[in-house]
Amino acid sequence: MADQEEDFSSLPLPDRFVHKNWKVRKEGYEAAAKEFDLAASESDPVVRQFLNDAGIWKGVVSDSNVAAQQEGLGALCSFLQVAGTSGCTRTRNITISTIAEKGLPSTRPAAKQKALEALMLYVELDKPDPVIEELIPILSHKQPKIIAATLDALTQMYHAYGCKTMEPKPVLKALPKVFGHADKNVRAKAQELTVEFYRWLKEAMKPLFWNDLKPVQQQDLDKLFEKVKNEPPPKQERLLRSQQAAKETATAAGGGDNFGEEEEEAAVDLEPEYEAVDVFPSIPKDYGERLASSKWKDRKEALDDVHKALNHPRIAEGPFDDLVRGFAKSMKDANIAVVSTAANCVELLAKGLKKGFAKYRSIIMNPMMERLKEKKQSVTDAIGGALDAVFASTSFQDCLEEILEFLKHKNPQVKLESTRFLIRCLKTTRDAPSPAEVKTISDAATKLLTESQEVQRSAGCEVLGTLWKIMGDRIMNAHLDGLDDIRKNKIKEYYESAEVKAKYKPKPAPTPKAAAPPAGKRSMPGKRPPGGGIKKPAPPPAAAPPPQEEPTAPLAPKPTSRPGASKLAAPKSGLAPPSRLGGLKKPGSGLAAPSATASPRRPVVSPPLEEAAPPPQPKLGLTPGRGLAGRPLGKPQAEPAQPAIAASQAPSGLSLVERAELEELRAEVERLRRQNEEIRAERTKLTSQIHELQNQNAQLIEDHTRDVLSIKAKETQLVRARSDYEAAEQTVQNQRREVDRLKRELSRQVRATSPPPLDVSDQIYTDANGHARFGDSGYGSAGMYGRNRSFATQPTSPSGEGKENMIDGSLSRPGSTLSGKLSPLRAGAGSAKSSLSSRGGGRISPAETAGNTGIGGGQATAGAESWKRAAEVTQNLKQRIEMMKAKQGIGRPQQ
Structure with a gap:
C-alpha cells in the first residue's frame, strides 16, 4: 500500500487527474488546488501545463465520484483565480455546460457551492455573455432538477452582478418556456428568477415576456412583485475584473467613492431586438404629388399611407430626406389633422431609425417647434411625442440651441410647450450639460419666472429644479442666489420630486505632478504676456543693478531666442542705456539702431548713480505723447524683476486646477457660512415661536381650568337650587294638606251648627x-x-x-x-x-x-x-x- 502511495504521489498531476482510482484523482485535485494557491501568476509552470491542456478540466468537473468531483470543482476555482482571463477563455466552453449538468444539481451542498463559485468566476474574469450563452440551452434539458438548479444559479448570478453587468434579455425571453414546465420546482425557481429581475428592472422587463404567460401566472407574479416593489434599488455586490481595475484607477485619481454610482447609472437596454425593415417599397410613389394637393383629405391620405409604411419597430437606413422635408412642410398645413398625422410619421421614423435619424433633426425640429402654437391639445401631444423621439435619436447638446431660441418666442403657447420639452429632455438625457450650458439654461429659465402666466412661471421653476437635481448644489447655488424665498421654495419642490437619469460629475483634476512644470523651467515665463515684451538679456556689469533685482538673471535664455534680441545681446561693452532701450522695443521690430529714437532724450539720462531712483519717479516721467522712451533708463531693469519673480513663484505654488478648486472650496465655505447663519436665524425664530406657543398653551390651560371650576360652581348651584325646589315643593304639599284639613274642620263645624x-x-x-x-x-x-x-x-x-x-x-x-x-x-x-x-x-x-x-x-x-x-x-x-x-x-x- 505504501508503494502505491509513493507511486501516486510521484505521478504528474495531469496523470493523477485521469487515474482510474477515484482516491488518486481526489488526492490529485487536492494537491493541484494547493499548488495553484501557491502559484504567483499564470506563467507558473504548474499553471501553464493546465492552460495548454485545457480539455482535462471537463473530466474533472464531471467526475463520477461525488467526493472527487467536489475536490475537482475546488481545484478549478483555484486554477481560475490564478490563471485569470486566459484560463477563463480557454476552459469555459469545455466546463460550463458540464458544471451545470453535473455540479449544480449535486447532492453535496459543498460541491454545489463550488460549482456556483466556478460560474461566478467565469463571469468575473472576462464577461458574462459567454456564460449566459452556455447556460441558456440547459434550460431545455430533459431533467427537471438540472433546469431548476440552473435557474437558481442564474438567480444568484444576477443578484451578485446585477442586470446592468449581465445582459437580462436572453434569459427574459426564455422565461415563458420554463414557466410552462410540468415540474413545480422548475416553475418555483422561474418565479424566483423573475422576482430578481423585477428588483433590478421593475416594469420595464414585462414587454419581453409578460404576454406569453398565463393570467394565473401573471397574478401570482404580481403578488410577489408587491413584496419587493418598495425595496431600495439593489446594488452590484461583485465586480468584474475590469470593473475592479477601473475602481482602483478611480481611487488612485481620487474619485473612487463615486465609482459605484457611475456603475449604477449605466443604461439597461431592454428593447427587444427587431430586424430592420426596408420601408421604401411601401411608400407611395406619388407621395410628393399627393402631399401638394389643394385638398386636405388628399394630403392626409398620403400621410396615412406613409404612416402605415413606417409602422415598424426597426427601419433600415435609407435616403429619407425628401420624406422628412414633406413632413416639415406639413407642419405648416392649415388642417390640424394633417399636422397630427405628419407628427406621428416623424415619431415612427425617428424610433425606427434611432441614431440614424440624427442627420434629419435640423430639417424637422424647427418646423415642429414652431407649430407648437396650436392650442388643440391633441396636436401638441402628437408634436411633443415626435419631438421626444427626435431627441432620443440625438443628444442634449444637439437640441439645446434650438430649444433655447424657442424659449424666447413671442407666442406664449410656443414658449410654454418648448419649456415642457426642455424639461422632458433634462429628465431623459444621460449626458449632463456642461457648466456653460447650465448657465445658459438657468438664465433662460430665470426669465420665465417673471412671466405673467402662472403656468409659465411654474415651468421655469421646474426647469431649474430638474437642472438642480442633475448638477447638484455646488453648480446651481450661483444661479439660485438672486431669487426670492418663494421661488426658491417652489424650485425646491420640483428638485425633490424630479427623476433624472443623468448626474453631473466634474472631470477629475490632473495630478499636481503632471500639472506643475519642471523645476528647471519655472523661471521661464516665455508665454506670459505681462513680461514677455520687456524681457531682455542679463544686465551688463556696468549697470550695477541692486542685489534685489538679481532674480531677473534666469530670464536671459528666453529673450535671446527672439529675432530682435540677438542684436541687443551681442554688445557686452557696458553701455547700459542702449541695452535697456533695446529691451523696450517689440521683438522682431527690425529697429537695428535704437539710438536714433532715444537720442533726443539722452540728456535726461542720469549717471549710473541715479538709476536707483525711487519707484514713483518713472510714473511721474510718463506723460502723454512721450511714450515708453520718456521713462528713466534705469527703471526697465527693475520692472521686469517683478514679473519674473511672480512668474517664478506662481508655478511653485498651486496649479491652475488647484486654484480653481480652492476658489470653489472658498465659495462652498462661504455658502455654508450663510447657510449656518440662516439656520441660526431660523432656529431663533422657531425658538421664539415655541415660547409663544408655550405661553398660549399655558393661557389656554388656565382658561380651561377656570371654565372647569365655573362649570363645577354652576353645577353646585344647580344642585342647591334643586334641593331648595324640592324643599319648597314639600312645603307647598304640607300647606295644601293643612288647607284641606282646615276645610274638613270647617265642614265639621258647619255640620254641627243648626240651621244647616x-x-x-x-x-x-x-x-x-x-x-x-x-x-x-x-x-x-x-x-x-x-x-x-x-x-x-x-x-x-x-x-x-x-x-x-x-x-x-x-x-x-x-x-x-x-x-x-x-x-x-x-x-x-x-x-x-x-x-x-x-x-x-x-x-x-x-x-x-x-x-x-x-x-x-x-x-x-x-x-x-x-x-x-x-x-x-x-x-x-x-x-x-x-x-x-x-x-x-x-x-x-x-x-
Whole structure:
C-alpha cells in the first residue's frame, strides 16, 4: 500500500487527474488546488501545463465520484483565480455546460457551492455573455432538477452582478418556456428568477415576456412583485475584473467613492431586438404629388399611407430626406389633422431609425417647434411625442440651441410647450450639460419666472429644479442666489420630486505632478504676456543693478531666442542705456539702431548713480505723447524683476486646477457660512415661536381650568337650587294638606251648627260692586228666597206650620247637608235661644230677648236671627282662611 502511495504521489498531476482510482484523482485535485494557491501568476509552470491542456478540466468537473468531483470543482476555482482571463477563455466552453449538468444539481451542498463559485468566476474574469450563452440551452434539458438548479444559479448570478453587468434579455425571453414546465420546482425557481429581475428592472422587463404567460401566472407574479416593489434599488455586490481595475484607477485619481454610482447609472437596454425593415417599397410613389394637393383629405391620405409604411419597430437606413422635408412642410398645413398625422410619421421614423435619424433633426425640429402654437391639445401631444423621439435619436447638446431660441418666442403657447420639452429632455438625457450650458439654461429659465402666466412661471421653476437635481448644489447655488424665498421654495419642490437619469460629475483634476512644470523651467515665463515684451538679456556689469533685482538673471535664455534680441545681446561693452532701450522695443521690430529714437532724450539720462531712483519717479516721467522712451533708463531693469519673480513663484505654488478648486472650496465655505447663519436665524425664530406657543398653551390651560371650576360652581348651584325646589315643593304639599284639613274642620263645624248652612248661598247675593251681601228678613224679599220662591207664596197657618213647611221644603234640595236641621226652630223660644247661642258663640241679639207676642211671629224672628248668625260665622271662617293663606303664601283657591 505504501508503494502505491509513493507511486501516486510521484505521478504528474495531469496523470493523477485521469487515474482510474477515484482516491488518486481526489488526492490529485487536492494537491493541484494547493499548488495553484501557491502559484504567483499564470506563467507558473504548474499553471501553464493546465492552460495548454485545457480539455482535462471537463473530466474533472464531471467526475463520477461525488467526493472527487467536489475536490475537482475546488481545484478549478483555484486554477481560475490564478490563471485569470486566459484560463477563463480557454476552459469555459469545455466546463460550463458540464458544471451545470453535473455540479449544480449535486447532492453535496459543498460541491454545489463550488460549482456556483466556478460560474461566478467565469463571469468575473472576462464577461458574462459567454456564460449566459452556455447556460441558456440547459434550460431545455430533459431533467427537471438540472433546469431548476440552473435557474437558481442564474438567480444568484444576477443578484451578485446585477442586470446592468449581465445582459437580462436572453434569459427574459426564455422565461415563458420554463414557466410552462410540468415540474413545480422548475416553475418555483422561474418565479424566483423573475422576482430578481423585477428588483433590478421593475416594469420595464414585462414587454419581453409578460404576454406569453398565463393570467394565473401573471397574478401570482404580481403578488410577489408587491413584496419587493418598495425595496431600495439593489446594488452590484461583485465586480468584474475590469470593473475592479477601473475602481482602483478611480481611487488612485481620487474619485473612487463615486465609482459605484457611475456603475449604477449605466443604461439597461431592454428593447427587444427587431430586424430592420426596408420601408421604401411601401411608400407611395406619388407621395410628393399627393402631399401638394389643394385638398386636405388628399394630403392626409398620403400621410396615412406613409404612416402605415413606417409602422415598424426597426427601419433600415435609407435616403429619407425628401420624406422628412414633406413632413416639415406639413407642419405648416392649415388642417390640424394633417399636422397630427405628419407628427406621428416623424415619431415612427425617428424610433425606427434611432441614431440614424440624427442627420434629419435640423430639417424637422424647427418646423415642429414652431407649430407648437396650436392650442388643440391633441396636436401638441402628437408634436411633443415626435419631438421626444427626435431627441432620443440625438443628444442634449444637439437640441439645446434650438430649444433655447424657442424659449424666447413671442407666442406664449410656443414658449410654454418648448419649456415642457426642455424639461422632458433634462429628465431623459444621460449626458449632463456642461457648466456653460447650465448657465445658459438657468438664465433662460430665470426669465420665465417673471412671466405673467402662472403656468409659465411654474415651468421655469421646474426647469431649474430638474437642472438642480442633475448638477447638484455646488453648480446651481450661483444661479439660485438672486431669487426670492418663494421661488426658491417652489424650485425646491420640483428638485425633490424630479427623476433624472443623468448626474453631473466634474472631470477629475490632473495630478499636481503632471500639472506643475519642471523645476528647471519655472523661471521661464516665455508665454506670459505681462513680461514677455520687456524681457531682455542679463544686465551688463556696468549697470550695477541692486542685489534685489538679481532674480531677473534666469530670464536671459528666453529673450535671446527672439529675432530682435540677438542684436541687443551681442554688445557686452557696458553701455547700459542702449541695452535697456533695446529691451523696450517689440521683438522682431527690425529697429537695428535704437539710438536714433532715444537720442533726443539722452540728456535726461542720469549717471549710473541715479538709476536707483525711487519707484514713483518713472510714473511721474510718463506723460502723454512721450511714450515708453520718456521713462528713466534705469527703471526697465527693475520692472521686469517683478514679473519674473511672480512668474517664478506662481508655478511653485498651486496649479491652475488647484486654484480653481480652492476658489470653489472658498465659495462652498462661504455658502455654508450663510447657510449656518440662516439656520441660526431660523432656529431663533422657531425658538421664539415655541415660547409663544408655550405661553398660549399655558393661557389656554388656565382658561380651561377656570371654565372647569365655573362649570363645577354652576353645577353646585344647580344642585342647591334643586334641593331648595324640592324643599319648597314639600312645603307647598304640607300647606295644601293643612288647607284641606282646615276645610274638613270647617265642614265639621258647619255640620254641627243648626240651621244647616246650605242655604247660606241662597242668602248671599252679589251686588253691582261684586261684594257678597245678605238679603232682608222680609218674607217677600228676593234677597233671601228670590232664587226659588218667597215666603209670601207659601201658605201659612196661624200656628206657623206653613213657615216650617216652607223652611223644610226649601232646605230639602238634593245634595243639601243641612236638611232637617231646623227642627229646633219649632221648639220654644228657650230652645231657639240656646241653639242660636251655641252657633253664634254665645252672642244673643236684642231681638231675641224681646218678648214674643205670638208663636208665629216669635219663630219667624228667631229664624231670621239664626240665619244672620250663620252668615256671620261663615264670613268669619272665610276671613280666617284668607288670613291663613296670606300668611303662608298660598294662592286663593277657586270657589
